[in-house]
Amino acid sequence: MDRAPFKFGKIVQGNNFTNRHDEISALQSNFENLISTIIVSPRRWGKSSLVKKAAEKTIKDNKQIKICFLDLYKVRTEEEFYQQLTHEILKSTASKLSEITNTAKNIFKQFVPKISFNPMHDGEFTLGLDWAEVKKYPDEILNLGETIAKKNKIQLIICIDEFQNLSFFKDSTAFQKKLRANWQNHEHVAYCMYGSKRHMMLEVFTSQSMPFYQFGSLIFLDKISEKHWIKYIQKQFAKTKKSISAECSKMIAELMENHPYYVQQFAHICWLNTIEVCDKQIIRNSLDQLLMQLSLLFQNLTDNLSTKQVNFLNAIIHRAEKISSRATIKKYNLGTSATVNRSKNALIEKEILDDFTNTLNFNDPAYKLWLQKYYFKV
Numbered sequence: 001m002d003r004a005p006f007k008f009g010k011i012v013q014g015n016n017f018t019n020r021h022d023e024i025s026a027l028q029s030n031f032e033n034l035i036s037t038i039i040v041s042p043r044r045w046g047k048s049s050l051v052k053k054a055a056e057k058t059i060k061d062n063k064q065i066k067i068c069f070l071d072l073y074k075v076r077t078e079e080e081f082y083q084q085l086t087h088e089i090l091k092s093t094a095s096k097l098s099e100i101t102n103t104a105k106n107i108f109k110q111f112v113p114k115i116s117f118n119p120m121h122d123g124e125f126t127l128g129l130d131w132a133e134v135k136k137y138p139d140e141i142l143n144l145g146e147t148i149a150k151k152n153k154i155q156l157i158i159c160i161d162e163f164q165n166l167s168f169f170k171d172s173t174a175f176q177k178k179l180r181a182n183w184q185n186h187e188h189v190a191y192c193m194y195g196s197k198r199h200m201m202l203e204v205f206t207s208q209s210m211p212f213y214q215f216g217s218l219i220f221l222d223k224i225s226e227k228h229w230i231k232y233i234q235k236q237f238a239k240t241k242k243s244i245s246a247e248c249s250k251m252i253a254e255l256m257e258n259h260p261y262y263v264q265q266f267a268h269i270c271w272l273n274t275i276e277v278c279d280k281q282i283i284r285n286s287l288d289q290l291l292m293q294l295s296l297l298f299q300n301l302t303d304n305l306s307t308k309q310v311n312f313l314n315a316i317i318h319r320a321e322k323i324s325s326r327a328t329i330k331k332y333n334l335g336t337s338a339t340v341n342r343s344k345n346a347l348i349e350k351e352i353l354d355d356f357t358n359t360l361n362f363n364d365p366a367y368k369l370w371l372q373k374y375y376f377k378v
Helices: 021-032 047-061 078-093 097-107 131-136 144-152 163-168 172-183 198-206 226-239 246-255 260-272 280-293 295-303 307-317 326-331 337-349 365-375
Strands: 037-040 065-071 114-117 125-128 155-161 189-194 217-220
Touching (some): 021 037, 021 047, 021 065, 021 189, 037 198, 047 065, 047 155, 047 189, 065 078, 097 114, 144 155, 163 172, 163 198, 260 280, 280 295, 280 365, 295 365
Parallel strands (some): 037 189, 037 217, 155 189
Antiparallel strands (some): 114 125
16 A cells, blocks of 8 residues: 555655645855744744754754754653753754763863763663752753853754743743843854744733843744645645545635645645546545544534634634624624623634734634534524
């Protein structure tokens, strides 16, 4: 059986990565010129894949640049942050395991991390930090990348996924001030920060009251254009000796509103259901299949919303033009004008809706289709 040509739910690499040429070029230029970068977009739009692709090209073109990756998805405390930051910097800047121990001994002045190697997994090591000592001298870790880069005459890019999770830390603003105070002085290190909560990322980096205001270059990631999806879908089908017309490829992209994750997932289902040639009926059947696969998830999501929030979504689904008008509020039982605003803000906070372009849109095109077809039965 042919290997599935569409990838979703993981970092997309190689030939499975489509377009983003301008964004890759901009990000690579920032890496090479040590310009810190903040990437903002809704979840599942390919931020992590973009950073990995730009990192691959940068390392290939410039051997003096090292790149390390942190994922703060499960990180909720300063201690966990320092632990991961130290581990990933040491790992990415050492070519041999022996260098990790030597670096730790020579670089740290106030304390020495405990390092143990796993003989069963080559290249793996665990790191132990004395939290009491780290709290006294956090700057040693916050400046670790700069210290190593300067000593080894390299440039270091520290990429931090789910950066908005710093907001969950105790005394988060004070911690962010500490990071900014150290990182803004680095001459051999740049930072690339991105995350899946767009409204939280915007709060961290665009609010004048926040420490990371104007910290670096902002890249607002847009959807991949339809014309690129059409070429990509046709090419991926052809790889496995199946075919799909430009019209049907466009239909797949349009139904998923050019959403990178869902175009890949939906195209995958259409590909699975195609023996030789994908047609519109296969696409329609595949759409039903996709929505049924996601039905339980979407039902649970909807059940956890308040009645007024569900009614608000109903008004959006029916394209109510003046959501706060007296007639719309009465027709969809939205409560008061204040309730309408609370419902809207709550749905944006939950990342169900997005108002980035001053127009309310669904972040999840499949959820929107499910509401239309199965819940509100428009």
